[in-house]
Amino acid sequence: MNAGQLPRWVDFGLIPLLNLTAAFLVSGLVVLIIGENPIEVVQVLLWGALGFGEGVGFTLFYATNFIFTGLAVAVAFHAGLFNIGGEGQAYIGGLGVAFACLALDQVVPWWVTMPFAIVGAALAGAAWAFIPAWLQATRGSHIVITTIMFNFIAASLMVYLLVNVIGEAGSMQPETRTFEDGGRLPFLNDFIPFADFGTAPVNLSLVLGLIACFGVWLLIWRTRLGYEIRSFGANPTAAVYAGISPVRTIVVTMLISGGLAGMMAMNEIMGSQHRLLIEFVTGYGFVGIAVALMGRAHPIGIVLAAVLFGMLYQGGAELSFEIPTITRDMIVVIQGLVILFAGALEHMFRPALVQFFTMRRLNAAQTG
Template identity: 70%
Template sequence: MTPAPLPRWVDLILLPLLNLSVAFLVAGLVVLAIGEDPLEATRILLYGALGWGEGIGFTLYYATSFIFTGLAVAVAFHAGLFNIGGEGQAYVGGLGVAVVCLALDRYVQWWITAPLAALGGAAFGAAWAFVPAYLQATRGSHVVITTIMFNFIAASLMIWLLVDVLAPPGQMSPESRTFEAGGRLPQLDGLMALIGVDTGSAPVNLSLILALLAAWGVWLLIWRTRLGYEMRTFGANRDAAIYAGVSPLRITVVAMLISGGLAGLMALNPVMGEQHRLLFEFVGGAGFVGIAVALMGRAHPAGVVAAALLFGVLYQGGAELAFEKPAITRDMIVMIQGLVILFAGALEFLFRPALGRLFAGAARREAA
């Protein structure tokens, strides 16, 4: 039997909150099982992420990366595609950012380098998504499999480039040279100080503003343009979209190019905004977290931003919790994040049938 449709506010707000509450309840039981107080652990986690200026800065820094990768997954979702190659696309996007910064940082100011680096990151990320998209559209190769494979290829490519091509002579660590001032994004400590938040050494930088603009741009694209309408139609009913004249090749390739470009933009945050050089593993799993962010945010830009902030809280607050409570190790923090992903993603429809029956019964009683 087809589940009863839910009110929009239930689908977008109540159901994610219910899934999230159950995830934290299960995590609390695990914390209780090892002899720690779940309420005290929650207090430390929230204070570590939101209770002081530097913690807020780190939370926003992590959230910035998750906004980009979450938007990347969300755009593909709307076209009926499951792009789990954000990790590799962000890796290669970092190469695009680094190439621009290494070429220009000694000659121009950051405000000239930054837009070119953003274009470089987006272009390299989009290029890395093109081959899986083309294979999906023309050969039927499943985009999930090809994007997974391309994640590993990207990691191997970056190791070779950082060791044999980009590393300065005599340097042993796999990284490029440090960028000069012209290749560094400004920090947002001054802006945050205007609202009374001292972010200290937190690396929250200008890419946060770009991430929010990207979320607004994705909203415009998906719900205010013809291309976005075609993508949503294609994702909802492929056969009907093709019958209406929508080209599956064009939609698949364009959606994946936009998705890969957004993932590539993520590299601005750590490469140009924090480390000021290209490092191995600078993505830090943000491409995979973006999948959970898009699922929890229901592939809507506003939901993606909110979910990215939640995972920013988990990352920063989890680090503080592991420091304050040695019994709660980093592995347990990863477990808590995994529970959130499990209930927000894999078990997304766990409570939907019951809620559907509840609201359907309420609607019948109201009609009677």
């Protein structure tokens, strides 16, 4: 281990834990300022997220969305790309899911519709990521600027399509018709007899998300393409010198990233809402950035971070109900602090830890 490097357990375990602890300590101070007991707030939040079956179900439902968007950001990270267009890519992925369900839900069972919906979601999300990727690879347009602009374009396109093209005839709501049984994923309650998730819409998309985690692990750490992606992200100049095509790497990586983001729509459209509607993404794409940062762009870390944010979402909803002074906006503040410490202030504790472990290695070398 070179000077300046940290043990893996510190880099992937201790630093995220310190960041999370700092975020919750600052959140506790905010809770004290408004006159509430931070310990009571934590107890209510944990109980709302994990204390009963329905709460656990909603926590896992939200976590499923964050797994897909976190994986999308993580894959781009490994190539040195900052894809913040997961919001728009998931939005357009909803079109792929909806088209498959609208075409097949009345003629085939759900398990026939599901593969077409998965492919449709992935292709639609990848297609929406293609233009920013191509512009970055060939014209030098910064991927951050183009992907965030495409988020707004996706939202406007969705409004136009739902109002003028694919909206339900005779309805004033900007949404498609409700899918029949052939366009609905079963809930996990139907597959796990001993589970009681109540009315929570946690569904087979959770299993799909875990499979996607394993697939990303295989891709990044066990394939030649993954090695090229990591090499390009670590040192683009050396990667080009070694014969790795920057255009191919950028485009392929962003297509994979966009496809993963698009698959998030499976959970919301086919698994929960059972129709395509406005604003079904509701910020999941942006939270995926924090999930990838906190999870160190590794599938296992992403799953853990996704569950954490799922707990914040579900526990926060219960908290705002049980303690009215803790409003939903307050929960957003807590989520924002977690994102701040996990992202912008990620290096707050790192220099001191690097110095500490460097001194330990030097002392061990001298005594050895």
